[in-house]
Amino acid sequence: MPRYPHILFDLDGTLIDSAPAILASFRSAFAQTGIQPVIAIDESIIGPPLMETLQLLSGSHDPALIARLADAFKASYDTEGYKATAAYDGVGAMLARLKGAGLSLSIATNKRIHPTRLILEHLGWSGFFDHVYALDLFAPRLPHKAAMIERLIADREIPKEAAIYIGDRSEDGQSADANGLPFIAATWGYGSITAEEMPAHWRQATTPENMGQALLAD
Incomplete structure (x- = not known):
């Protein structure tokens, strides 16, 4: 594992x-x-x-x-x-591979929960994710992504040493840091983190295939 x-x-x-x-x-x-x-x-x-x-x-x-x-x-x-939302090339295959390896996948997004669920269903991905969290999943609304990740791992009793966060923006890495989670930056997205923004303890993956390989190799 x-x-x-x-x-x-x-x-x-x-x-x-x-x-x-x-x-x-x-x-x-x-x-x-x-x-x-x-x-x-x-x-x-x-x-x-x-x-x-x-x-x-x-x-x-x-x-x-x-x-x-x-x-x-x-x-x-x-x-x-x-x-009109599209999956990045290779993401569906990556998710299927990770799920098939017995890993637990979750979403923690700034996007509202309603369109998040619509998009996952539209792409045929709903079955990949055990948990889907958004800022407005709760009332009152969670203040930021770091708080959402904290809530997710607390609610689902996920040990921090057994979890990792994947995102495309500096905010994502900082939210991972705030929760003591390792972070891998997806550099294929429009929020791609530049080399200047990349602290030494963050990693990066340039394609979904490389991301899947990194996650399965850890």
């Missing part, structure tokens, strides 16, 4: 290329509400939670304005928009 039988995955930019679907729904939300974004709606804004991203794009923290944008985004993304 590999050293880390419990593998926790980020979702956007790590397992799936959700940028086209997310960006289309953000553009639709601003068009539908008649609000002008203050920065470009491009791949650089993918990753943070929805409300935080809407505040960034609108340049506003007004609750009513953000709520209007959020409702418009969800109306687009949660009905048809999410279906």
Whole structure:
């Protein structure tokens, strides 16, 4: 059995290329509400939670304005928009290989829980994951990814020495660090961590195949 039988995955930019679907729904939300974004709606804004991203794009923290944008985004993304999500080449095979080796796979994502479940079902991946956690899985909503990972490993009684986190952004590595978990960066995603951002104790994998090999070799 590999050293880390419990593998926790980020979702956007790590397992799936959700940028086209997310960006289309953000553009639709601003068009539908008649609000002008203050920065470009491009791949650089993918990753943070929805409300935080809407505040960034609108340049506003007004609750009513953000709520209007959020409702418009969800109306687009949660009905048809999410279906434009694509798996990165090789990810499905990697997940099947890891699951077939008897490892326990979980999702810990900033994405809302409802579209997360829709996407996993759409891609035929629901059976791969034992646990799926998101910030809004709980009330009150969890404050950040580090707290979500902490909640997941506590709820599921996962020993920290038996778990590892996989993501594509510096926030993912920092959230792993906060929980005393090792981290491997998926460098094929749009949130790819640069060499300057990569502490010596983080590892990286350039393809899903290489990631699967690293996880099974540990």
